[in-house]
Amino acid sequence: MNNLKACPFCGNTDHKSSVSSYMTDASNNGKIIHFLCIKCKAEGPGSPDDFEIAQYNWNKRTDGDSNHCPFCGSSSINIQENKKDKGEAFIYSIFCTDCKAFGPLGFTEEEAKDRWKKRVPSTES
Numbered sequence: 001m002n003n004l005k006a007c008p009f010c011g012n013t014d015h016k017s018s019v020s021s022y023m024t025d026a027s028n029n030g031k032i033i034h035f036l037c038i039k040c041k042a043e044g045p046g047s048p049d050d051f052e053i054a055q056y057n058w059n060k061r062t063d064g065d066s067n068h069c070p071f072c073g074s075s076s077i078n079i080q081e082n083k084k085d086k087g088e089a090f091i092y093s094i095f096c097t098d099c100k101a102f103g104p105l106g107f108t109e110e111e112a113k114d115r116w117k118k119r120v121p122s123t124e125s
């Protein structure tokens, strides 16, 4: 049933407790589903509301330059600044503008970039 690959950023394989799907509302396009790594907070590509497609997208890997998106291979990446609940600190993450995947969170832009570039080779388990 659960055939998810390890997180490409942190190598987390504990999918039962650590990777789950969640929904966001994308205005006119209905629900978008992502897989989320609870450990590093990376998110897989945004997918239509279909578990199979979301799983397929999470499991897609492209080898190559670590500046590129590990899921779709796009180099069209950007940094997002998120304000934490209480407003004192910022958290950052790199995201892929093509597949809408997000890298691990960082407390600084540099940390977010470093975590995005850190890649764990995919292993079939």
Ligand SMILES: [Zn+2]
Pocket (backbone or CB within 6 Å): 007, 008, 009, 010, 011, 012, 037, 038, 039, 040, 041, 042
């Ligand atoms: Zn992870």
Ligand SMILES: [Zn+2]
Pocket (backbone or CB within 6 Å): 045, 069, 070, 071, 072, 073, 074, 096, 097, 098, 099, 100, 101
């Ligand atoms: Zn991508």
